[in-house]
């Protein structure tokens with residue numbers, strides 16, 4: 502059983518476009534280039550929403566549902582003409598968790614945490630976060646982000662796409678439960694998209710009758726929240742810098758039409774929520790959800806074992822935005838390795854031991870920091886860190902020079918004695934360098950007795966590898 506995920510994944514820094522509009526007119530936000538059709542947005546969002554509904558405790562409380570639905574509908578009516586897509590269906594569902602968060606999926610499904618409504622000081626603050634989320638959807642940021650990765654393969658829909666859309670925190674929560682489909686969530690919205698959603702959002706707010714400065718107020722409220730119930734939303738929606746300042750500036754250029762003066766509905770809903778049992782944390786809630794949906798979805802604490810399904814002869818393509826794409830057997834699941842790696846393994850071949858993700862058959866891809874910019878040295882460092890988590894791992898007897906994704910690479914084969922299963926296993930490590938100099942690795946694992954029958958699969962996976970880093 503192989504333990505990996507030792508190194509920090511290197512995520513390419515996003516270049517923030519310095520667009521400081523000093524004009525006192527409404528800023529026009531053009532939707533970014535997108536290779537997907539609006540219908541594909543709808544389809545992706547529909548699937549992800551179904552997963553989200555399984556994993557998250559949706560509140561079935563008429564008062565809360567209709568409250569956020571009213572705000573949502575008012576905001577949707579204020580989306581500018583050129584950003585309307587007739588296919589999109591905007592829906593608003595409250596989630597019974599404590600954290601201040603909300604997320605929206607392509608094509609329209611939005612989920613709003615109860616904790617967000619509880620933390621807000623005004624209805625405008627709730628509307629501010631919702632308007633920001635709505636703007637991501639209307640500007641089609643999820644698939645625009647995915648388009649950057651699938652520039653040469655239009656229409657390719659992979660798990661990573663959904664991970665990108667959901668963003669860090671949520672992607673992890675959801676993929677922990679489902680273990681597939683929602684992707685490893687390395688991607689989140691770029692700061693450029695964040696600024697677009699802020700600006701578009703304040704314009705929508707003003708047209709819907711809200712004071713657009715309430716968006717900035719809510720961001721301040723979110724920032725003030727510390728601890729475990731803290732600014733999860735901010736990790737999915739990073740501050741592009743000067744957020745409050747440019748929101749305030751944009752707000753000054755806007756006139757609020759039909760202002761909503763009455764906030765009685767807001768005080769009523771807060772009073773109603775105070776009467777309900779305290780909302781659980783997302784972690785507590787998703788654990789319960791995991792139990793409810795049976796043991797087949799979650800694998801926490803379970804050491805792999807039992808019959809392993811043979812690799813399917815048909816393959817599916819996995820895309821990691823601006824990094825790589827690879828084909829893996831269709832019946833291998835995608836397992837999240839924090840932010841540093843992604844593993845593909847068949848059912849029954851993965852689980853957890855001592856709090857670490859482990860797998861007995863499968864392949865893991867990841868990126869390690871390379872300070873030396875020398876492939877051989879970086880590979881040796883990777884093997885040393887693998888040896889720390891796997892004390893019975895053999896030392897490399899040598900390296901083969903190979904071609905990995907059209908780049909110069911190294912390959913070595915090691916043996917290991919699994920601590921958990923006691924069995925002997927064979928491990929093949931392949932490495933190459935990314936354009937930024939960092940180390941890219943692929944680790945293929947199978948029990949020694951099975952390795953020869955898996956070799957063809959590993960070779961096919963390796964030869965499908967293509968790099969998309971720039």
Ligand SMILES: [Zn+2]
Pocket residue numbers: 633637690694695698737738739
């Ligand atoms: Zn955002």
